[in-house]
Amino acid sequence: MPQLEVDGAALTYDDEGPHDGGGVPLVFVHGWTANRRRWDHQAAHFAVRRRVIRLDLRGHGESGGAGVKTVAELAGDLIALLDHLGVRRCVLVGHSMGGMIAQTVALSHPERVERMVLVNSIGRMAYSRGRGLLMGASTLVPFKVFVAANIRRAFAPGYPKDEIRAYVEASAGTPREVVMTLYGAMRAFDVLDRAGEIQAPTLMIHGYHDIQLPVRQMLRMAMAYPDAVVRIIDAGHELPVEKPAELTAAIDAFVTDKPA
Template sequence: MPQLEVDGAPLTYDDEGPRDGGGTPLVFVHGWTANRRRWDHQVAHFAETRRVVRFDLRGHGESGGAGVRTVAELAQDLVALLDHLGIERCVLVGHSMGGMIAQTVALSHPGRVERMILVNSIARMTYSRGRGLLMAASTLVPFKLFVAANIQRAFAPGFPREEIRRYVESSADTSREVVMTLYGAMRAFDVLDRVGEIKAPTLMIHGYYDIQLPVRQMLRMAKAYPDATVRILDAGHELPVEKPAELTAAIDAFVG
């Protein structure tokens, strides 16, 4: 897989689909402890007709590096990748922490974002009591148990246990340093008072059963956006893998 080195970190990415005549490139950004494969269904669909880019965030998947402390630093990696690929303007699609990265880019480089799609994401992190207890327990329980508890609660009731186990194992491959540092970075993330500056039409797709980032938090964000469309789907926090076809269809309808 191709890689781009940014500040000493090799970032692994995929760049697929036709370069000309297929519309504005789609750029997919995954979330905390995940990797670019979360977008398999969407990439397979859209790469038939337009350019599609996805990458593993620093310290995730097949990308190297650590030491990143803020969501803004991850956003800088994304802008470096866009520059490397010669993509001046794109449709940004971000899931969870990836949506935080997308919003950061939309605020810092508004000319680069034609449209934006936020999947199970928010503009200000507000932890529920349950999530706060997990954070407090993070130093008291084995690391893999902490990760497993976070991932298991991300899925809606009834999602196959074997599938959940597979995602737990994948998430546990992310180093403790990266997991815990970016957990803190998400907790500190807050652009709610600035999202009124984002002029790009934005689609917000959220799972009704998301207890990681509850729907009410997304709706609070949507009210602050100048141009937001909201879709609620019958899923939890992991929409890209819980309802892949429905998510793809919603994105397709939005980008045209």
């Protein structure tokens, strides 16, 4: 896989599909403790006819590096990758923390974002009581227990337990420093008061059963956006893998202006 060195970290990425025609590139950004493979279904669908870029964020997946302390720093890594690839304008698709990164880019570099898709993401972190208790217990329980508790509750009831275990194991492979530092970074994330500045047409697509970042928080964000479309799907927080076909179809309809 190709890599780009940014501030001492080797960032692994995929750059697939035709580089001419088919519209501006789609850039997929995964969430906390995940990796670029979360977008396998979407990449396979879109790369047939348009350029698709996805990366492992610093300290995640096959990317190196640690020490990142804010969502803005991760957004800086993304901009560095887009500069390296010569991408001046794109459709940004971000899941959870990836959606926070996308919003940060849309605010700091609005000329780079043609459209934006926020998947199970919000503009201001407001922990539920359960998430707050997990945060408080984060230093009192073994690291793998903390990660497992967060990942298991991300899926809607009834999702196959074997598959959840596989995601728990993958997430636990993310370095502890990265996991805990970015947990704090998400807690500090807040761009809700600036949401009105984001002019890019935005699709906000959320899982009805998301207890990590509840629907009501997303709806509060949607009301502040000048140009937002909201879609609710019968799933939890992990829409890219819980309902991949539905998510792909919704993104496709949005980026091509087709009826959903």
